[in-house]
Amino acid sequence: MDDFFVNGTFRTKGVYGIRSMNDGAHYTVLANNGTQIVKYSYKTGQPVETLVDLKTIENSPVKYISNYTFNNDESRILISTNVNPIYRHSYTADYYIYDFKNKELKPLSENGSQRLATFSPDGLRIAFMRDNNLFIHDLRFGTERQITFDGKYNHIINGAPDWVYEEEFSFNKAFEWAPDGSALAFIRFDESAVKEFPMNMFEGQAPALKENELYPSVYSYKYPKAGEANSLVSVHVYDIQDKTTMTMDIGEEQDIYIPRIRWTQDPKKLAIIRLNRLQNKMEILLANARTGKSNILYREENKYYIAESNFDNLVFPEDGQHFIITSEKNGYMHIYLYDMAGHEKKAITSGNYDIADFYGYNPATKTFYFSSYEESPLEKYVYSVDSKGQKKKLTPNKGWNNATFSKTYQYYINTFSNIDTPPVISLYNAKNKLVRVLEDNQQAQETIKGYAIAPKEFIQIPAADGKTMLNAWIMKPLDFDPNKKYPLLITQYSGPNSQQVKNSWGGVNWLNYLAQEGYAVACIDPRGTAARGEEFRKCTYMQLGKLESDDMIAAAKWLAEKPFIDKQNIGIWGWSYGGFMSSLCIMKGNDIFTTAIAVAPVTHYKFYDSIYTERYMRTPKENEKGYEENAPLNWADKLKGNLLLCHGTADDNVHVQNTYELAERLVQANKQFDMGIYTNRNHSIYGGNTSRQLYEKFVKYLNEHMKK
The missing domain is CATH 2.140.10.30 (Dipeptidylpeptidase IV, N-terminal domain)
Structure with a gap:
């Protein structure tokens, strides 16, 4: 377990922060721990010049660069530092303007941290936000206008x-x-x-909020729940x-x-x-x-x-x-x-077939660039198509491909992986010729060779309707003996338009550890998931949880008939939507599932936000049946097996309210269950030793209840 959560033994490398310049022939990267912005040639991969070097700026107020953007003619650059996250995408930062002509670095504003600073297309101004208001900085006069x-x-x-x-x-x-x-x-x-949703913030550790040592503070923010x-x-x-x-x-x-x-x-x-x-x-x-x-x-x-x-x-x-x-x-x-x-x-x-990503349009050649699942829902390839309809497949390697194009579409970077191959990141030119490999993750591949790691096998499993075939993979235990029976853990997410089963590198993680410890592990994408057209994707409309749980229960029963599966020990786990699913399945499928781990689960969609929930369910008033019939809250009295609920108390996305209310239903139904509550942790439940402890809890729980 330390390999995953302490040592990063199987961590792969990426190529991050490459920014195409206007000419499409050069790009920039952050270098030397964010103290430099260096210009490179796409063609040679060699540095051409150092555009910004904080160490050469006398009394530089910026110690490191978090992010940067050029103005349209690349004569100035906007640098951000001291970034403080707010929610998933938002943050405050201190922005500075660097002028290449006079080599000056100046603060955007002296009146407090800013958000979203953006050059105007003519390069004369910068708009930004502070304290929920908009401001415009005029670069010619150095003035700030609210x-x-x-x-x-x-x-x-x-x-x-x-x-x-x-x-x-x-x-x-x-x-x-x-x-x-x-x-x-x-x-x-x-x-x-x-309406506001309040969250108690305790002292906690890593980081410790000392001001909350005796009396917790309350963080209150606006959160519209379904129908509100x-x-x-x-x-x-x-x-x-x-x-x-x-x-x-x-x-x-x-x-x-x-x-x-x-x-x-x-x-x-x-x-x-x-x-x-x-x-x-x-x-x-x-x-x-x-x-x-x-x-x-x-x-x-x-x-x-x-x-x-x-x-x-x-x-x-x-x-x-x-x-x-x-x-x-x-x-x-x-x-x-x-x-x-x-x-x-x-x-x-x-x-x-579905297209996956629309990468852009090159007006010079009248060419569109995109990726799609044309060959298989399990695989993604990058294509171009011109105004005459001539289509080219740009990525020949069998598996999962993503692309990032330069501004003039002269070059693109392809990130390729498959179920057996860690990411290989390569640079191609407009003629689709390989220029060079930027990162082959050879070191990760060598590390993996030194370990016995169970392979994943793609399989198909019938859905609950008996007609639809679901994509899945299975990992059999290491030292697999077809004459033995093994406990089975199903891993899944199952949310609308999500995809867990695909021919891409999923990394070596705690599921591989379980296979090493004698578990069979299967992953299933039920109806409602991605890459198989609108009807497959949207068939869960107005009834989130119903078809997905039906499919998981049917899949578990199908797998239970395999001679190497111990049908008395079948578990399911998931996080977020996956936690909703695992908590529902252990109760609704109490004749097949014996153990479940539900992390940060939605336990009734009336607790979740308006935009997401109503997109798939409409409002509770319009669709009472859909909300009530598939809510884990309403199945609490059906629990027979072992259920572990885990949640962070500062989860701004799926509120800990979900877990507390399900726990209360289980208590009143006189059902025994287990809980792990994580102080001040958000939806991802990490920080300090948290991840290590959390996953050790999972393994211990499974071993206690599924290994006989």
């Missing part, structure tokens, strides 16, 4: 999303510069009516010259979402994505930035819901005549090209 004044914690946020938007729409910046720098568009969140009030959102455009703010028309309906705003190529036209509360109707509004008037450019409705992954794929190419979008409107996720009148010009991709 442009919103009503920002207030837990009430009004200008230019950044609230907690639930950040978590479930996956973004942290809610302002955008016009393409010519003439205006700043932003979303305003009024969360005054959203959300933030009221509005969209505004601040005109730089006039110093006036115009409100955009987003319609009369207030109970809506604005998950993204995007400028078109026209600095007078702002695109606004409007989503209804049920998330099954999406419209792109085209707003006149000067008058605020808007019209509908694009409308899409779905009998289930619109996938949130589409929002970042809205692109307005340089020609100003088109926009690109992704959609599942034909039953699979594909890329489409529209004109600015809202008419579909053509489907860029098509077929009975």
Whole structure:
């Protein structure tokens, strides 16, 4: 266990922080513990020059660089340091401006830490947020102008999303510069009516909050639960010259979402994505930035819901005549090209497969770049397709591929792995020729060869409907003897559009340790998971947990019939959605599962946030049956086996309330169970010795209850 949690024995290396420069022939990286920014040649891989070296700047106020961005003409660079995380994507930082011409490093502001500092496209200004208000720094005069004044914690946020938007729409910046720098568009969140969720913060350790030694503090933040009030959102455009703010028309309906705003190529036209509360109707509004008037450019409705992954794929190419979008409107996720009148010009991709990532469009060659599951749901490859429909597969290696392209698409970095191969990171040119391997993880491969590690075998298991075949893998115990019987642990996540079973490197982890200790381990993707089209992905709509738990129970029974499985000792474990599933399965499937570990589980979806829950379940008022029938809370009296519940008390995502309420139901049903509560830990439950202790608890629990 120390190999995983103390020594990092099987850790693989990545290639991080590569930033393409404007010319597409060079890139920059952070070097020497964040004290330098060095320019490299893609072609040779050799350093060309050191652009920033903190050690050569006299009395530099910056000791290390956390992150950086160039302005459009690369004459200045914005550096962040002293980063303090807020939630999953958000943080505060101290920003500094470095001017290449005069070699000066200056603070962006003297008035406290900032958020989201962003150069204007013309390079003359920087917009940033502080204390829920927006500010503009003028680089020519060194002045700072506040442009919103009503920002207030837990009430009004200008230019950044609230907690639930950040978590479930996956973004942290809610302002955008016009393409010519003439205006700043932003979303305003009024969360005054959203109810607060309080969390006690104790002294704890690693880190210790000394001020809470005797009396815990209370951290309270706005968290809209399913069916409860959300933030009221509005969209505004601040005109730089006039110093006036115009409100955009987003319609009369207030109970809506604005998950993204995007400028078109026209600095007078702002695109606004409007989503209804049920998330099954999406419209792109085209707003006149000067008058605020808007019209509908694009409308899409779905009998289930619109996938949130589409929002970042809205692109307005340089020609100003088109926009690109992704959609599942034909039953699979594909890329489409529209004109600015809202008419579909053509489907860029098509077929009975999902695209996974849309990497971008090269206007010089009129080429689109994307990845897809065309060959298999278990494998992902990168492709290009030109305006004539000529498609090329860019990644030949069988397995899982991701790509990062340079700004001019002259080069791309491919990260490849498969179930037996740790990540290999390679650089290719536009002609798809290998330039060089950046990281082959040879050392990790050599380390792994020195250990006896159980291999994973891909298998298919019938779903509960008896027709659908589910993708799965199984690890048999080391020194496997087909005449012996072994305890089985099922590992899973099972959430909507998630994927655990794929031909990619999953690392060597505690599950391999279990195989070494005489367990069979299986991983199953039930119905509702990714890469198999919309109907497979969305069949759990309005009934989260039902089909997934049915499938896990059916899979466990199918595996129990294998001659090498000890059917008296079948366990299931999972974290978050996986914890929801494992806690439900031990009770609903009490005739097959004997042991379960549920970490940070949702135990009733009425406790979870509005955006995620209602996307799949609608509101509790509209779908009482769906909420109640599949809630672990309501199955507590059916527990027969062994259940371990683990949760962090400072989990801002899945509140510890979920575990406490399930524990109380189990107590009142006179059911014995076990619990691990982790002081001040968030949804990931780590810090100090926490991970080591947590996983040792898992292993000890399984050994006590599943090894006879």
